[in-house]
Amino acid sequence: MPTVMAGAVLISHERAILLGRRMARRRAGWMADKERDHVGLCAHCRHVRRIKSDRGSIFYQCGLARTDPNFSKYPALPVIQCPGYERAQSSGDEQS
Numbered sequence: 001m002p003t004v005m006a007g008a009v010l011i012s013h014e015r016a017i018l019l020g021r022r023m024a025r026r027r028a029g030w031m032a033d034k035e036r037d038h039v040g041l042c043a044h045c046r047h048v049r050r051i052k053s054d055r056g057s058i059f060y061q062c063g064l065a066r067t068d069p070n071f072s073k074y075p076a077l078p079v080i081q082c083p084g085y086e087r088a089q090s091s092g093d094e095q096s
């Protein structure tokens with residue numbers, strides 16, 4: 001059975017793959033928590049559209065601003081309260 005080095009411990013190739021996947025899931029969860037803290041409600045609102053700049057910055061555009069002047073196109077973050085907030089069904093449910 002092939003082995004790979006992980007620190008000073010020898011583990012199987014299959015075990016290394018499982019550990020890598022677990023670390024990726026933890027990192028994804030940590031990133032989602034970080035975004036929620038920084039962005040607030042827009043992070044998981046169905047009306048938000050994430051816009052990535054050439055430099056890698058992410059801007060959160062409110063879709064309701066197109067039809068309702070009460071909403072800012074680029075709301076000040078973090079958004080703590082919002083009358084237009086509707087939770088996205090899943091992470092892929094936001095506008096793009």
Ligand code: SF4
Pocket residue numbers: 041042045046047048049061062063064071075079082083084085086
């Ligand atoms: S409706 Fe509110 S929470 Fe949703 S994207 Fe617009 S500003 Fe953010």
